[in-house]
Amino acid sequence: MKLETLGYLCCPACRGEFEIMIEAQTESEVLVGRVVCHGCQRSYEINYGLPNLVYPDPEELPVIDAMFLKQYERIATSYDRTLRLMLLVLGIREPRTRKRDLVAPLELAPGDCVLEVGAGTGSNLPIIAEQIGKEGKLFALDLSPGMLAVAREKLKRKGIEAEFALGNGAYLPYKDDLFDAVLNFGGINTFGEKERAIAELVRVTKPGAKIVIGDEGLASGKENTWFGRRLLKMNTLFANKPPKEFVPKQVEDFQLKWIWRGTFYVMEFRKTLA
Numbered sequence: 001m002k003l004e005t006l007g008y009l010c011c012p013a014c015r016g017e018f019e020i021m022i023e024a025q026t027e028s029e030v031l032v033g034r035v036v037c038h039g040c041q042r043s044y045e046i047n048y049g050l051p052n053l054v055y056p057d058p059e060e061l062p063v064i065d066a067m068f069l070k071q072y073e074r075i076a077t078s079y080d081r082t083l084r085l086m087l088l089v090l091g092i093r094e095p096r097t098r099k100r101d102l103v104a105p106l107e108l109a110p111g112d113c114v115l116e117v118g119a120g121t122g123s124n125l126p127i128i129a130e131q132i133g134k135e136g137k138l139f140a141l142d143l144s145p146g147m148l149a150v151a152r153e154k155l156k157r158k159g160i161e162a163e164f165a166l167g168n169g170a171y172l173p174y175k176d177d178l179f180d181a182v183l184n185f186g187g188i189n190t191f192g193e194k195e196r197a198i199a200e201l202v203r204v205t206k207p208g209a210k211i212v213i214g215d216e217g218l219a220s221g222k223e224n225t226w227f228g229r230r231l232l233k234m235n236t237l238f239a240n241k242p243p244k245e246f247v248p249k250q251v252e253d254f255q256l257k258w259i260w261r262g263t264f265y266v267m268e269f270r271k272t273l274a
């Protein structure tokens, strides 16, 4: 974690300011230490340069979050391969489709500051990095240490910088109105507190900026096709509907579409100008 990143962070429990205690650092990175909240006095550790800003404690997570956390830990190293295979079966090629369907709606420009919540193994991050350029700033958050480890390794290999943090999508450790765009793809279905998570995505986004939220969910009519039934048998997450009832009423330019042959939904909208 870079020292300057501290200016973007706040306590996920009470949104208080952090003070940092550094135990080991390089010229540019804090490797070991902790941040302590001025408000509630909670302390969060930084290890291997990765701040652990998860709130609440893992044992207090909603059942669904805890269950999927366990599952993601188990499948982290094979996740990319499995997804690529599934997309190949659908005749869909990464990363072109990610760029067109997930990153383009973010309307990125060079120098933008972007957050991906539920970044998983980080497949969208290089595409975002390419669009915001060297002067941009990229943040990636996930609840699963295993998935984030894969993402960090992937970006390191590609020579791309991002500020990673372990955290809960429903309790974001970032200050208000920070980001020029926010993406959450492949997470919301497994969040126990969906309404809170969407409100958090909106909170940390700058007024007027784009928010894109997507996940597994068959387009209507697909459930009854041979293909749809096969998918549902493989993975019940495809039975999910877009949680559009949790999108705040006052957002602008709301759009809902299905991508990847009607297997994933994508909601995009703009935070209302203050």
Ligand SMILES: [Zn+2]
Binding pocket: 011, 012, 013, 014, 015, 016, 037, 038, 039, 040, 041, 042
């Ligand atoms: Zn606090």
